[in-house]
Amino acid sequence: MKDKDYSRLFAEFEGVEADLIPVLVRIQERDGYISEEAVRRVSRFLRLSENQIYGVASFYPKFRFTEPGKKSIKVCMGTACHVRGGLFLSEAVGWQLGVGIGQTTADKRFDFQRAGCLGCCTLAPVVMVNEDVHSRMSVIRLKEILEKDD
Ligand code: FES
Structure with missing residues (x-):
């Protein structure tokens, strides 16, 4: 995913911790999963560690971290x-x-x-x-x- 694609997506949010789940939902809707690259971008955007993001996201079974198959x-x-x-x-x-x-x-x-x-x-x-x-x-x-x- 390109820089501008993330910028466009992040522009919908304030960049606060409470945005974490909605941001991840949007990324998964867009990409079908949450890639390592996406976690890095979200980490920078929300100023949260990647571990914090995985910790929260893995609590919700709806989030997936591998690219879906056909x-x-x-x-x-x-x-x-x-x-x-x-x-x-x-x-x-x-x-x-x-x-x-x-x-x-x-x-x-x-x-x-x-x-x-x-x-x-x-x-x-x-x-x-x-x-x-x-x-x-x-x-x-x-x-x-x-x-x-x-
Ligand atoms: S146990 Fe209910 S559908 Fe499988």
Whole structure:
């Protein structure tokens, strides 16, 4: 991101500590995640240490610090999904993609997240692929989704 892009974004704010969350929200809306560069820029703008910024931001699961993939795979780990194989699905995603939770594949095709209850427990176990909910997911169906080329 260029200097002028940050200047434009920061111009919407006063530059006080209370701006931290709104600034991070705007950056994530714009970039899809909060990069190390963004944290450095915010640190200078708000006169907060990078550790303070990570400390606050990591408290909110909505903030992400890795570039999203083209497809975002979110495995529900809420109670209903967990007892119906959510953990097994989660391990299968990590194994198949070769990435850990919160990471993006090197080719940027996928990122892998875990989530709390996605609000459709009767359909457990549930996996979200971008905004699409896939219900009663199995490892075989999951594998098909991950291998699908679109
Ligand atoms: S526990 Fe997975 S949708 Fe509720």
